[in-house]
Structures are given as C-alpha cells and as structure tokens.
Amino acid sequence: MSGAHVAYRDRGEPTFEGEADYVVVGSGAGGAALASWLARAGASLFVVEAGAWRDPEDYPSSAYGSMRDLMDDWGAQLAMGRAFWPIVQARTVGGTTVINSAICVRTPADVFDRWEKEFGIGRTGGKGRLADRVWRHQDELERELSVEEVPPDARGRSNVLAMKGATALGYDSHYMRRYVKGCAGSGQCLQGCKMLRKQSANVVWMPEILERGGTVLSCAPVRRVLFDGRRAIGVEGRFEHPSSHRLGASFRVRAKKAVVVAASVTHTAVLLAKSGVKSKALGRFFRAHPGTGVFGVYDEYVDQNTGATQGWASTAFRDEPGLKLETLHIPLDLVASRFSGGGTVLMERLARYRHLAMWCHSVRAESVGTVRPGLFGKPVVRYGLDEADMRKFREGMYLVAKTHVAAGAKRVLPGISGLPFELGADEIERIREGPLDPRAYIAILSHLFGGAVMGTSPDRSVTDGSGRVLGYEGLVVADASVIPSVLGVNPQHTIMALARCFAEDLLEG
Amino acid sequence: MPRAPMLWLVRSAMVAFYPRTAALPGLVDTGIDAYLRQFRSETTALMWLGVVLASLLYHLTPLFTVFVPLPAFLLPASLRDRHTARIGDSNLYLVKQAMLVLKLPAALCWAKDPEVRRRFAMAPYPPDPGTWRTS
Numbered sequence: 070m071s072g073a074h075v076a077y078r079d080r081g082e083p084t085f086e087g088e089a090d091y092v093v094v095g096s097g098a099g100g101a102a103l104a105s106w107l108a109r110a111g112a113s114l115f116v117v118e119a120g121a122w123r124d125p126e127d128y129p130s131s132a133y134g135s136m137r138d139l140m141d142d143w144g145a146q147l148a149m150g151r152a153f154w155p156i157v158q159a160r161t162v163g164g165t166t167v168i169n170s171a172i173c174v175r176t177p178a179d180v181f182d183r184w185e186k187e188f189g190i191g192r193t194g195g196k197g198r199l200a201d202r203v204w205r206h207q208d209e210l211e212r213e214l215s216v217e218e219v220p221p222d223a224r225g226r227s228n229v230l231a232m233k234g235a236t237a238l239g240y241d242s243h244y245m246r247r248y249v250k251g252c253a254g255s256g257q258c259l260q261g262c263k264m265l266r267k268q269s270a271n272v273v274w275m276p277e278i279l280e281r282g283g284t285v286l287s288c289a290p291v292r293r294v295l296f297d298g299r300r301a302i303g304v305e306g307r308f309e310h311p312s313s314h315r316l317g318a319s320f321r322v323r324a325k326k327a328v329v330v331a332a333s334v335t336h337t338a339v340l341l342a343k344s345g346v347k348s349k350a351l352g353r354f355f356r357a358h359p360g361t362g363v364f365g366v367y368d369e370y371v372d373q374n375t376g377a378t379q380g381w382a383s384t385a386f387r388d389e390p391g392l393k394l395e396t397l398h399i400p401l402d403l404v405a406s407r408f409s410g411g412g413t414v415l416m417e418r419l420a421r422y423r424h425l426a427m428w429c430h431s432v433r434a435e436s437v438g439t440v441r442p443g444l445f446g447k448p449v450v451r452y453g454l455d456e457a458d459m460r461k462f463r464e465g466m467y468l469v470a471k472t473h474v475a476a477g478a479k480r481v482l483p484g485i486s487g488l489p490f491e492l493g494a495d496e497i498e499r500i501r502e503g504p505l506d507p508r509a510y511i512a513i514l515s516h517l518f519g520g521a522v523m524g525t526s527p528d529r530s531v532t533d534g535s536g537r538v539l540g541y542e543g544l545v546v547a548d549a550s551v552i553p554s555v556l557g558v559n560p561q562h563t564i565m566a567l568a569r570c571f572a573e574d575l576l577e578g
Numbered sequence: 579m580p581r582a583p584m585l586w587l588v589r590s591a592m593v594a595f596y597p598r599t600a601a602l603p604g605l606v607d608t609g610i611d612a613y614l615r616q617f618r619s620e621t622t623a624l625m626w627l628g629v630v631l632a633s634l635l636y637h638l639t640p641l642f643t644v645f646v647p648l649p650a651f652l653l654p655a656s657l658r659d660r661h662t663a664r665i666g667d668s669n670l671y672l673v674k675q676a677m678l679v680l681k682l683p684a685a686l687c688w689a690k691d692p693e694v695r696r697r698f699a700m701a702p703y704p705p706d707p708g709t710w711r712t713s
Contacts (some may be wrong), residue, residue, distance in 0.1 A: 406685035412597055
C-alpha cells in the first residue's frame, strides 16, 4: 500500500478533505519520529507540514538560498528581551533535522531525575521508568539512523584544532556522534546535505511513511485544531505557496483517534492557543540554550568551510558552570555580516577568513520566557537571560577563547561590544570582564524547549507524561514543547525518543 | 543602477559596507542590482522594511560619526568610508542591530559571488534550484 503526497493547491481548487486515525502536525524530529512509529504499527495517518518538501536535489547551495527555502521566516524570528536574539528553525518537510548538524547525544540521567522530582514525570502508566523507555528508543534510533562518530577524513582542520586545544588544557572532549552515514565533510549541513549522508527526517522517515500508506500534506500550515467539545477531531488551514507565500485552497483533515501537534516550540503553543485550548501553563516555561561563537585567528589556513560543520564537542563544563562547547563552522556568507565594522576596515577583517575557526558554546540556561500568538497570529517569544546565566554565557566565551589559544591561535575575535575587535593570546582574560548586558553579545537560540510542558499539575503543565493535553481528549503534543527543563546537551535525540514513547502510548490507548 | 530612490539608497549603503579593495572584489562587482531586485521580491515585507529603514539610518547619521551635516551619499569617498566603519562599529544597540539588518542581505550577495569565493579557495556555489516536490 502506498500513500500520497499532496503539495500546494491553488485557490479555486476545492477544499482538500481527508480522514485518518491520526493527524500529525509537523514533520520535524518529533512529528516524523512519532508518525513513522504509528505507520509501522499499521495506523492510517496524515502528516501536515507548513513547509515545502525539498529533496536533496532541491536543496539550496548558498546561505541566501537556505534562508529563503529552508528557514522559518527567513531565519528572522527573534526572541525579544533586553536583546533581540535570532531563533534558528526550519520550515520544510523534515523540519530542523534538514538544516542542523544531526548531533546525537543521549539524554543524561540527571535530566530524568529532575523531571521526576520537579514535575512528577518518571513513570508512564505501567510501562516502567520514562528514562528506561527513552534510552531504549535511543538505542534503536542510533541503529536506525546509522549514528557514527565523525570519520577522520571528514573532520576538517577546525575540528582537529579544537581537539588539540582541549587536550592541551586537559579537559574531556570528543568528536561528535551524529545521524550521518559516511560523512563526506562537504561543510554543507546548514544548507541541507546534498550528499545524502545526513539522515534527516525528510530523507529517512517521510518516504517510509508514504510507503506504509500515510499521506503527507506539504505547504500546509495548520490554522487551527478542530474540536468536538473537548475532543480534538482534526485540523484545518490553507495551503501556502512556498515561494510567493500566496494562500491557496483550504484543507481539512479529520482524525478518528488523535491529533498530534509537533509544530516546533514556537508554533505548537501558539497553534494550541489560537485553537482555543485553555491551560494556565500554555505558552509558559519557554527555555533555550543560548549560544555564541568566538573566532580564533591562526597562522595557518584553517578553511573552516571544509569538514563536518560541527564535529567536535565537550560536555566537561555541563555541570559547572553549565555549558556545552562545540565547533560550528559558519559560511563566509554569514561571517561577512556578523563581523562588526564596515567599509575597508570590514574588508580587511574578512580577508583573513581562511585563517579563522569559529567555535561556540551553548548555555544550560535556567532563565524562563514565554511564547504567545502576536500580531497576525505569528509567534512572539519573550526571553532574556538573568545575571547568573549571563555569567555562564560570558565564562563560556572565555573557555572557547582559552581553547583557541591552547590550540595555537595567535588572536581571538570575541565579538563583544565594549571590547576590542581582536584580543591577543595574552589578553583573553579581558573577556571575563566583559559586560553582563545581553545587548553586548551576538547570540542565537538554537535549542528551544517548553511552551506546552509535561507535568502533573494543571497549573504548571499543559500535558501529562505521555504528551496528552490535560483536560482534552485525542490531543497530544510531541515535540520539544513538552520538555520542561533545559537538557544541557543537543536535544534531537531526546525529542525523537520521547516522541516514540508517546507513539507507543497512543497505540496502547 | 536602480532608478527607484529607495532601491538606490539601499544599494549605496550596502555598497559602502563592502567596498572593492586591493585584496577583494567589492559588492559593486557582484551583480548587486539584479540581486536586490530578487531579494526585494522574495523576502518578507518586514525584512525589506527593516533594510530600508536601516539604509535611511545609515545615510542620515554622518553628523554623529564624522561630524559632517550631509547625508552619507554626498560625502567624499574617504569620509564615507570612515562613517561606514564607525556606524558599523557602533555600541548603540539599536544602531548595531539596524546595521546588521542592512549588512546581512548585502553579505549574502557578496559572499556567494564566484570571484569572491575563488579568492578564499572555495568552489563556486551551484545555483539554488528553488524547487520542491510537487507530487
């Protein structure tokens, strides 16, 4: 039995109508992991995705093309606090798995301890500890998605330098394990892997869902979830043209058993709110791993655009001060605007691009924000770091700079307002005196959590430990929106395994 | 050269940020006119509005950077370059953010130019197909 893919339908065409056991909104790490599990069990389902379905031959090459074709809102979505920090998310079939670095990190045990202690989530029905279930799924996912360490010939100079720096300083670090089969080191993770090595959801699971009889609607942003009383019975919206953004025909898809919302942390809570879901905790407890990069300037060519985009990491500082360090090779296209200055001064700075390596940190931040519908129904994220998190943030930059110096960098470029553009190797202590004002830093939020968090108290949570929305029937959330704390590690493995647990729970009723 | 005044203002501000130097081609060498038309038609209205406002800010602030009461497009080249460097290095948050909004699309155009990439030992980008699965 083979299913169907339904792409954009123009205005004037009749409303698309469908019905299945399950309707899954979103095809990223959570939605696709859950939908593939349901499909394997023989369930009929629709996956409804706001973005277009782009295969590797459709992927853009340039950063411009990536922002236009793959990013949500051109990558211009911002978290607003004292500073405006961009939120990086995709809007395409496969979600952010298409544009991320496919980093695979198992959920640390302390995360489950915290969820049990603070949120009452530890056991789910008679199926044992959530931790054991998640780890079992993570074992399976690692086999299914061919997880492997970045191979030596795909590491590139920058990743190797980072390992050299960490080794010289004596802290623990490693080459990453990723959902990448035989990485070719093309340095194109952020634009989608044209080499077909990254095991993103659009490449692995969506074709499988079609083969098993599922239906995929792309270019189909859901406007609202439909209810019959307190029971979710489907979704509706209008197709949107992927390039002109013109609205097309309407669609309405009914769910006989459940609607699963996995539309991303910024969209899930907003969709539920726009659909009239009542919950005191909806849109609250938004959290993130904010991060930033520090460039090292080396005498030799680094050519950070070659090799795995992200290939090295350290979790040695996860507990204290609360950071993850990793490499992140951003293309010249983005470096050219990230550097401060302009005119001939900026061009002189850019002329050294081949000598630069950018490594970054992400902060295990405890600060909390909100995500709510704004004007025209778009998500508005309010989020800023408190002083304790800003201290971690600043210390992370120092640690990255120190690692650069240990690896042989002659100068570092911290990108902090109020400090010089360049610091010599003997000047990096000045980073520790940098301001604690977030406006002085260029940061992004790449890992997002919350907005519809799991728990047992309706005052503090939107869903139970199986992702079921409290007070409603047939409505499940299955993305990072349910995660009630930051993880301190890359979240994709946790999101996918949790979604698989929720799929099991759905099938068992 | 674009005829629409707003497009001209945006173009001149962007070109000032990425001038031709002995080592590197400038934005003016990279097909900026066609790119700007494409960018304006493809980007969001909000993003384009941000770029236009940032360009206006760039052109109207030489008084505060090089202390000359003229718009940036009327400054002599060396003074305009100094204005560009100073406003691009501003520590005022909103100014800094506005210049980032202006520089981002300019940088995307400059850095994808084949000659610029060649100078950094990178192969030219294949075209962005802009296609998707339709059935």
